[in-house]
Amino acid sequence: MTLWTFIILLAVVIPLVLLWAYTLMDLFKREDLHGPAKVMWVALIILLPFVGMVVYFVTRPPTPMDNPPKKVPPPALKPGGDEPDS
DSSP: OOOOHHIIIIIIIIHHHHHHHHHHHHHHSSSSOOOOOOOOOHHHHHSHHHHHOOOOOOOOOTTTTSEEEOOOOOOOOOOTTTTTTO
8 A cells, every 4th residue: 555545545535434424324313214215315325425425414404403592581570570571
């Protein structure tokens, strides 16, 4: 193995394999896909790895972790009272 082959392996192949594995793990963790839809995605990701990964992440709906909830300020208290405004 030459130095350039090793550098290409580290810089290109290993990150792509890790991204491919992450894509499959993300697919299997999804609870909104079942049966034929999940099988179709697995086949696409395995048969066309790069294209399948790109299409999967572009078309994947956002999850709660992708959109964290916005912080809502607590209700303001009325002057002289302990009850919040309704």
